[in-house]
Amino acid sequence: MGLDKALSEALDAAAADVQADVGRFGMYEILEADLRGALRRALHERVAGSLRIERAFPLPHWTGKVGGVDLVVETDGVAKHALELKFTRSLFGVLWDLLKLASIDARGLRRFVIV
Secondary structure (H helix, E strand, O other), X not given: XXXXXXXXXXHHHXXXXXXXXXXXXXXXXXXXXXXHHHHHHHHHHHOOOEEEEEEOOOOOOOOOOOOOEEEEEEEOOEEEEEEEEOOOOOHHHHXXXXXXXXXXXXXXXXXXXXX
């Protein structure tokens, strides 16, 4: 299975898991960490290679503390997909992550913000 298909299937599976949790616990009891855990499990089942959490990338033009990318899929030590996750009502965090991903200088890296 190709990486893009595996990623698509993992997103579908994670969405179903989070939706089930919303049904059980309610919308306001679900956290971004729950989404990350669901997607991480789904990716581990479908993607060959390694999965890194909070991987840092050099961002030389940014100042202050900038966290790593939520999930990064690597093949042979090379980052292939970078995923930032948001489970929030705030648009600020989504825009921050879009800018952060756009600032990463990594040839061939596919970037996603999953909201």
